[in-house]
Amino acid sequence: MLDGDLCSIARTVELIGxxxxxxxxxxxxYGVSRFEQFRENVHISRAVLTDRLDHLVEHGLLERVAYxxxxxxxxxxxxxxxxxxxxxxxxxxxxxxxxxxRNHGIPPITLTHTGCGSPVxxxxxxxxxxxxxxxxxxPEPGPGITG
Numbered sequence: 001m002l003d004g005d006l007c008s009i010a011r012t013v014e015l016i017g018x019x020x021x022x023x024x025x026x027x028x029x030y031g032v033s034r035f036e037q038f039r040e041n042v043h044i045s046r047a048v049l050t051d052r053l054d055h056l057v058e059h060g061l062l063e064r065v066a067y068x069x070x071x072x073x074x075x076x077x078x079x080x081x082x083x084x085x086x087x088x089x090x091x092x093x094x095x096x097x098x099x100x101x102r103n104h105g106i107p108p109i110t111l112t113h114t115g116c117g118s119p120v121x122x123x124x125x126x127x128x129x130x131x132x133x134x135x136x137x138x139p140e141p142g143p144g145i146t147g
Contacts, residue, residue, distance in 0.1 A: 006145060015059055016087075020044055020052045025084060028062060029091055030109075033077040053078055061087070093122040 005011075016022060023042045032038055039049050056062040061084040068074045092111060099107040111120035124132040 008144075016056075016061065018052075020048060021056060024049075024052055024056060025061065025080075025087060026091060028078060028080045028084065029088060033065075033079055035076070035078075038078070056084075060084075089122060092120060096122050 016025060020042070023044075024038055027038055027041050032041060035049065035053070038044070038053070039046065042049075044052075053062065053064075057064050057078070060081055062078045063081045064076045065079055066074055066076055095107070095109065095111070099105060112118070113120050124134070124137065126132050
């Protein structure tokens with residue numbers, strides 16, 4: 001139906017679809033910001049970590065922010081950019097799927113709304129706010145398709 005060069009899913013997977021990029025974005029979503037924290041949590045080599053962080057910064061998903069501990073050299077930490085933050089609903093959907101289909105319905109991490117303490121879920125909603133089941137979704141050509 002759609003040329004891979006135009007497909008938003010294909011273009012997104014090309015950008016973040018490798019294991020390390022996904023895990024680094026997950027860690028940033030969880031609040032990790034320092035190089036050594038990423039390295040320890042993800043069990044990744046320094047070289048690969050440097051490469052993936054540079055890639056995510058270059059493509060606008062993370063922002064590199066300078067900081068300098070007292071008496072030490074300047075360093076950088078990494079924070080989700082606006083584009084990286086926009087991926088949070090996708091990560092919530094991946095977590096839900098993984099909990100149900102890969103972890104026997106037992107979530108190792110739960111997402112909680114800080115405002116009221118209730119669990120956060122991911123759902124498909126139409127622009128009018130209706131919850132939509134997967135069988136009620138129909139892909140149609142959008143304005144980004146060229147013909």
